[in-house]
Amino acid sequence: MFNMDEILKNVHSVGIGGHVRPDGDCVGSCLGVYNYFRTYHPEMDVHVFLEEIPDTFSFLKNAKEIEHSCGGESFDLFITLDCGDLNRLGDAAKLFENAKKTVCIDHHVSNESFADVNYIVPDASSTCELVFNLLTPSYITKDIAECLYTGMVTDTGCFQYSCTSADTMNAAGILMEKGIDYTSIVERVFYAKTFIQNQVLGYALLNAKLWEDGKIISCILTQEDLRRFGAGAHDMESVVSNLRNTIGVSVAIFLHENEDGSYKGSMRASGDVNLAEVAQKFHGGGHAKAAGFSVHGDPEEALQEVMNEIKKRM
Numbered sequence: 499m500f501n502m503d504e505i506l507k508n509v510h511s512v513g514i515g516g517h518v519r520p521d522g523d524c525v526g527s528c529l530g531v532y533n534y535f536r537t538y539h540p541e542m543d544v545h546v547f548l549e550e551i552p553d554t555f556s557f558l559k560n561a562k563e564i565e566h567s568c569g570g571e572s573f574d575l576f577i578t579l580d581c582g583d584l585n586r587l588g589d590a591a592k593l594f595e596n597a598k599k600t601v602c603i604d605h606h607v608s609n610e611s612f613a614d615v616n617y618i619v620p621d622a623s624s625t626c627e628l629v630f631n632l633l634t635p636s637y638i639t640k641d642i643a644e645c646l647y648t649g650m651v652t653d654t655g656c657f658q659y660s661c662t663s664a665d666t667m668n669a670a671g672i673l674m675e676k677g678i679d680y681t682s683i684v685e686r687v688f689y690a691k692t693f694i695q696n697q698v699l700g701y702a703l704l705n706a707k708l709w710e711d712g713k714i715i716s717c718i719l720t721q722e723d724l725r726r727f728g729a730g731a732h733d734m735e736s737v738v739s740n741l742r743n744t745i746g747v748s749v750a751i752f753l754h755e756n757e758d759g760s761y762k763g764s765m766r767a768s769g770d771v772n773l774a775e776v777a778q779k780f781h782g783g784g785h786a787k788a789a790g791f792s793v794h795g796d797p798e799e800a801l802q803e804v805m806n807e808i809k810k811r812m
Contacts, residue, residue, distance in 0.1 A: 499617060502534065502632045505575065505601055511543040513573040513597060515590035517581040519731060519762070520548045522687060525555045526649025527579040527603070527625040533559050533642050534633065545571070547590045552732040554686055558648060559641035572596045578613065580625035580649075582606035582783040603628050607774045608783035620785075623666040624653035630669045643676035648683055655739070656688055659787060688736075695733045698724070702737045702752070712746040713769070713812065714805060718761075718797045719754040731756065734764075742766040749773070749808050753797050761800065763791045769812065776807045 506512075514532055516524035525548065532546040547565050555561060568589055576597035581604060584591050594600055594613075602613035605628060607620040622628050626649030630638070638646070650670055654662045657670070674680050691699070698719070706717040717737065724730065734754050741750035748769030753761045763780070765773045766788050773789035780803075782791025793800040 499631060500615065501634075502531070502629075503538075505599075505615060506539065506542075509542070509574040509599070511573045511575070512545070513571065513576040513590070513593045514544070514546040514579065515576070515581070515587055515593065516548055516579045517586040518549055518588040520551050521580075521735070522555060522652025523624045523626055523649035524548070524580040525551050525558065525561075526645045526647075526652070527629050529558050529560060529564075530626060530629050530642050530645035530649070531577060531579065532563070533639070533645060534637070536560065537639060537642070538637065545573075547593065549588060550732070552735060553692075554690070554735070555648065557686065558645050568593050570596070573598070575599045575601065577601045577603065579603050579629070580605070582609045584612055586783075603632070605785075606783055607785060608778055621661070621663075623659075623661045623663065624650045626650045626653070627666055627669055630673070635672055638673070638676060640676045640678055643673040644678045644683065647673040647678055647680060648687060651684055652687055653788075656684055661785065661787070691736065692733070694727050694729050695736065697727045698729045698733050699737055699740060701727070703740065706741060706744075708744075708747075709805060710809065710812070712744075713748045714751065714808065715741045715744050715747045715749075716751040716801055716805070717741060717753070718801065719752075720797075721755045721757065721759075724754065731762070734762075738764040738766050742768060748812065751801065751804055751808075753793070753801060755797070756792075760792050760794045761797045763793060763800070763804065765789050765791075765804075765808075771808060771811045773808075775811065776804065779807050780804065 516528045535544045600613040601615045605622040626646040702717045738752040772786045777789035777791045780791035
């Protein structure tokens with residue numbers, strides 16, 4: 499492990515990026531690092547690149563500074579956060595490849611340490627917890643604390659998932675002491691939903707199917723389904739978790755169609771199944787209890803293939 503300031507020697511420009519379709523841990527870690535540099539290294543030229551983020555996280559400091567497109571910039575340092583492999587960086591991958599020095603901070607078990615400097619801890623609750631470890635606690639401002647706390651509560655399911663450790667809770671406690679409105683953050687991340695998101699969730703639950711004597715639950719939504727409600731990919735965040743909450747279910751699988759005709763798959767487990775291994779079979783990745791992948795072709799066939807891999811591990 500290194501200190502965040504140790505990597506800044508002879509660095510004048512920094513690019514920051516995370517995985518495609520950013521979630522709370524990705525957004526929180528990227529903005530946490532961005533705000534740290536903006537606060538303590540104002541002389542540096544710092545940019546953060548992500549795809550469009552869910553409105554849920556728009557309250558975080560400098561969310562409006564996120565750049566959604568990138569050209570041929572060349573940075574002294576590029577930091578990738580919460581990203582298991584280079585392909586998951588999307589368009590920002592070219593900035594990573596052009597950079598003079600690269601750093602990867604991540605907690606995905608599938609990460610193969612693809613940067614010059616790597617801080618990979620698969621057992622960590624979140625990338626935000628890892629960023630916390632790299633910062634001097636007294637230097638963490640309220641704005642930085644909000645970013646890191648948001649990512650931690652997102653990836654731990656509000657501290658209920660098995661990835662939550664005593665270190666996680668200690669870090670969360672220190673962040674809470676920075677004066678953040680932690681109850682409001684939990685409300686925004688877990689409970690506040692738009693009418694469209696509630697409609698999509700209700701439709702998904704109505705159309706879900708049980709398999710293997712109720713141990714597996716699945717749902718598939720097409721672009722036609724999404725257009726029916728005026729929904730987009732950012733409205734899908736809570737569906738798979740709500741499927742997993744079904745009594746008796748060990749694994750939830752949710753597929754929704756992207757605009758290009760491919761399907762994004764999300765999986766959550768409450769039983770003893772390693773979903774990261776399953777996702778890797780379909781060129782995806784993630785964690786033992788939460789993983790994702792993308793597939794092309796018939797979604798029903800893809801679902802059956804995914805379930806076959808899951809049943810091998812149940």
